[in-house]
Amino acid sequence: MVAAAFLTPLSIRAFNRAVVGTPPGLGYLPALEKSGHYRPFDPIQIEKLRHGRPLWVFIGDSMLGTRIDPVYLGELSATHDELVSFLYNPATGPAWWYLSFKNHFVASGIAPRAVFVFFRDTNLTDTLFRVESLYGNVLDEVAHAEEPELNAVIAARTRGIRSRVHTAAVRAYGTDLASGWLEPGIRRWFVNWRFPDPGARYRFDQSLGERFDLANLRSDVAADLAGPNEAADFARDLPSSVLPLMIDLATQRGVQLCFVRVQRRPRGTVPPPQSPNLLRYVGDLESYLAASGALYHDDWGDPEMPESIYADGDHIRNRRHYTDVFRRRLDPLFR
Amino acid sequence: MIFHSLDFAAFFLVVVSIYWRLPHRGQNLLLLGASYVFYGWVHPWFVLIMLASTTVDYWAGQRMEDDPARTRAYLAASLAVNLGMLGVFKYFNFFIENVRDVLGALGLTVAPPLLELALPAGISFYTFQALSYTVDVYKGEMAARRNPIDFALFVAFFPHLVAGPIMRAKNLLVQVEQPRAWNATLARSGVVLVMWGLFKKLVIADNVGVIANRVFSQQDPAFEVLWAGVFAFGMQIYADFSAYSDIARGVARWFGFELVVNFNHPYIAHSPTDFWRRWHISLSTWFRDYVYLPLGGNRGGAVVAACTLITTFLVSGFWHGASWNYVIWGFYHGLLVWSTRTLGQALRLPERWPGPLALVQVALTWLAMMAGWLFFRETSADFLGHFVRLSPATTMQGEAAIGLHFFMLAATWSLPLFLHDLWALARERQVSLVTWTEIQMTGLRLAGVQAAGVGVLASLTLVLRSTTSLDFIYFAF
Numbered sequence: 001m002v003a004a005a006f007l008t009p010l011s012i013r014a015f016n017r018a019v020v021g022t023p024p025g026l027g028y029l030p031a032l033e034k035s036g037h038y039r040p041f042d043p044i045q046i047e048k049l050r051h052g053r054p055l056w057v058f059i060g061d062s063m064l065g066t067r068i069d070p071v072y073l074g075e076l077s078a079t080h081d082e083l084v085s086f087l088y089n090p091a092t093g094p095a096w097w098y099l100s101f102k103n104h105f106v107a108s109g110i111a112p113r114a115v116f117v118f119f120r121d122t123n124l125t126d127t128l129f130r131v132e133s134l135y136g137n138v139l140d141e142v143a144h145a146e147e148p149e150l151n152a153v154i155a156a157r158t159r160g161i162r163s164r165v166h167t168a169a170v171r172a173y174g175t176d177l178a179s180g181w182l183e184p185g186i187r188r189w190f191v192n193w194r195f196p197d198p199g200a201r202y203r204f205d206q207s208l209g210e211r212f213d214l215a216n217l218r219s220d221v222a223a224d225l226a227g228p229n230e231a232a233d234f235a236r237d238l239p240s241s242v243l244p245l246m247i248d249l250a251t252q253r254g255v256q257l258c259f260v261r262v263q264r265r266p267r268g269t270v271p272p273p274q275s276p277n278l279l280r281y282v283g284d285l286e287s288y289l290a291a292s293g294a295l296y297h298d299d300w301g302d303p304e305m306p307e308s309i310y311a312d313g314d315h316i317r318n319r320r321h322y323t324d325v326f327r328r329r330l331d332p333l334f335r
Numbered sequence: 336m337i338f339h340s341l342d343f344a345a346f347f348l349v350v351v352s353i354y355w356r357l358p359h360r361g362q363n364l365l366l367l368g369a370s371y372v373f374y375g376w377v378h379p380w381f382v383l384i385m386l387a388s389t390t391v392d393y394w395a396g397q398r399m400e401d402d403p404a405r406t407r408a409y410l411a412a413s414l415a416v417n418l419g420m421l422g423v424f425k426y427f428n429f430f431i432e433n434v435r436d437v438l439g440a441l442g443l444t445v446a447p448p449l450l451e452l453a454l455p456a457g458i459s460f461y462t463f464q465a466l467s468y469t470v471d472v473y474k475g476e477m478a479a480r481r482n483p484i485d486f487a488l489f490v491a492f493f494p495h496l497v498a499g500p501i502m503r504a505k506n507l508l509v510q511v512e513q514p515r516a517w518n519a520t521l522a523r524s525g526v527v528l529v530m531w532g533l534f535k536k537l538v539i540a541d542n543v544g545v546i547a548n549r550v551f552s553q554q555d556p557a558f559e560v561l562w563a564g565v566f567a568f569g570m571q572i573y574a575d576f577s578a579y580s581d582i583a584r585g586v587a588r589w590f591g592f593e594l595v596v597n598f599n600h601p602y603i604a605h606s607p608t609d610f611w612r613r614w615h616i617s618l619s620t621w622f623r624d625y626v627y628l629p630l631g632g633n634r635g636g637a638v639v640a641a642c643t644l645i646t647t648f649l650v651s652g653f654w655h656g657a658s659w660n661y662v663i664w665g666f667y668h669g670l671l672v673w674s675t676r677t678l679g680q681a682l683r684l685p686e687r688w689p690g691p692l693a694l695v696q697v698a699l700t701w702l703a704m705m706a707g708w709l710f711f712r713e714t715s716a717d718f719l720g721h722f723v724r725l726s727p728a729t730t731m732q733g734e735a736a737i738g739l740h741f742f743m744l745a746a747t748w749s750l751p752l753f754l755h756d757l758w759a760l761a762r763e764r765q766v767s768l769v770t771w772t773e774i775q776m777t778g779l780r781l782a783g784v785q786a787a788g789v790g791v792l793a794s795l796t797l798v799l800r801s802t803t804s805l806d807f808i809y810f811a812f
Binding site for chain 2: 218
């Protein structure tokens with residue numbers, strides 16, 4: 001009986017061969033063992049950067065998007081807003097920030113005064129944060145066909161016993177490939193049947209996406225309240241993170257990196273408490289960045305960032321206010 | 336520790352491989368230690384809470400026998416400790432917040448401190464189980480136990496510890512005390528139960544749960560979208576909760592234990608009363624025996640009987656969680672059971688409607704049960720108030736199609752459950768093909784069918800498991 005549970009799934013490989021023939025490769029992150037079809041790299045940002053030649057570049061997720069108003073910052077700092085560029089995508093993590101930095105910013109060859117990277121708490125060394133499932137799909141647009149450096153740090157993170165068992169099962173049974181053809185068939189049969197015309201199907205998908213975008217979600221759901229990774233250990237996590245890769249690239253290209261840790265939602269004017277582990281982590285991060293020639297700015301405890309300027313969770317309602325404070329706090333970089 | 340984790344797989348293999356090499360007493364000791372490891376895996380201090388409950392109930396049981404003049408006092412001590420723990424960990428903040436709100440409405444502003452304590456997993460389950468022992472000893476229905484290891488194992492037995500089934504002392508404690516022998520047939524059927532449970536949890540519950548979560552994450556869903564979400568949640572909670580019970584029963588069989596059946600195809604119930612004979616049976620019967628009957632049951636006239644019934648359902652709702660929506664959910668079911676029972680008696684309707692009308696009866700019951708899940712799923716009073724007033728007339732263009740899409744998606748993922756229920760319905764209606772098939776399944780033929788079923792379920796679970804892993808819903812209670 002137990003043998004049946006382990007041996008029968010081997011037949012999945014035969015089904016895969018019958019349905020998809022030769023399986024596609026493992027993509028640019030073979031360490032994740034996810035074979036499938038990937039979207040192509042999108043080079044348009046490179047052209048935008050080359051055309052705009054910004055003096056300040058910002059990289060991040062919604063922590064950046066809800067904080068900095070690029071037009072207003074441009075007005076405060078220079079004569080036109082194109083001097084500020086965003087490499088921004090909500091719900092992304094350090095893998096996306098690194099690839100965007102390497103494949104868009106560095107590839108553009110521009111030389112701004114500073115590149116700012118916005119993050120929360122332990123995100124910078126949390127390599128697997130938003131790499132897989134739905135979050136992983138947005139990586140395709142900033143990734144080339146091969147990303148050996150990123151793959152190496154992800155592989156270093158997935159060496160644990162759990163990951164090894166998972167990887168072995170995926171490889172032995174070919175389950176990811178089977179999921180790739182069977183799951184959409186189940187998920188989409190009704191839409192395909194109801195809207196046989198591709199145009200109508202596209203319009204339905206679009207209306208579905210709009211109905212469930214951030215603006216239509218309850219505030220507590222949209223807030224993204226995931227806390228810091230309390231198991232994080234900076235010294236242990238650093239070698240298997242993208243942070244040294246970003247620092248090395250910046251050093252080689254003479255780029256001034258500035259990492260901005262945003263403050264999580266305070267209570268009134270009181271900043272949220274930090275565990276001893278988090279404080280230790282942040283101290284180690286700051287020392288490392290200082291030794292590496294990168295700048296570090298921490299919003300934590302800023303008296304001009306009370307709860308009243310926050311929207312939901314860690315998002316900021318008043319972007320102009322934040323931008324104004326940010327501009328003053330980091331004035332030397334904007335003069 | 337959760338069942339669908341590598342930690343549990345390793346834990347189970349180690350425990351079961353040592354277990355059958357030990358004598359009966361050693362088995363109990365090993366199972367007790369393993370149960371405490373299982374329970375304290377994430378929060379070791381949870382074990383202390385359980386030990387407190389175990390110690391008090393063990394002591395109270397013995398004292399009731401040794402000092403018959405004061406049985407009531409010992410029962411009171413057991414009730415106070417068990418219900419007190421539930422009160423502190425589960426209901427304290429709810430109580431304080433409501434007091435604060437009432438005082439606020441009267442113009443008195445107070446800011447009493449709230450407890451920042453994690454709710455120990457499964458506390459509602461094992462306290463009720465331990466209570467059943469002291470109440471049974473008090474009523475003279477069973478003798479007090481003198482072996483602390485056996486009694487502690489009865490409270491802590493890990494397969495069903497966190498989310499039931501709630502076992503009675505008369506059933507589980509007796510099994511703990513008796514020597515157990517390896518039974519290959521039992522173990523084989525245990526694998527089938529575990530695999531079916533994993534499939535229901537990882538493929539059905541987690542996939543439809545994503546749909547329900549999506550709908551209930553919306554600020555203002557349209558009527559059709561909301562009810563598609565309610566339907567998805569109705570399927571999720573059934574698949575999720577019955578999955579836990581099945582896995583628990585399957586795992587217990589590998590140790591020679593038989594846990595009670597907790598779900599008997601509740602969505603083919605022919606009335607609300609029948610639904611409660613089929614849904615979370617171990618809890619329903621607990622409330623029947625320890626709340627409903629002691630309150631008087633159906634004695635004392637129509638009004639008193641109705642009050643007793645509805646009170647029992649209100650308490651049952653409150654057991655689920657410290658929030659008013661669960662109380663409303665309990666009230667809804669109490670009202671439904673009372674009204675259908677009263678109407679049936681007044682119109683002299685048979686308990687089961689004849690012929691094809693039986694299907695109409697099942698469908699009506701199903702609709703009423705599904706509607707009730709709205710009160711269970713939506714914990715915000717503001718949203719709940721808004722949702723019950725929603726009408727299809729306010730649906731904007733295109734949203735009905737989204738609702739239908741979600742409904743069909745949830746129905747597609749739930750198809751194996753429907754087929755399983757249809758099989759059960761056919762069996763209940765004595766459909767000849769079904770009864771013939773089941774009669775044929777004995778010995779090697781049964782083992783072959785079971786092996787094939789397990790293989791197919793394992794394959795489908797590996798391929799179709801949701802990428803979003805959701806907690807078992809009843810862990811929250």
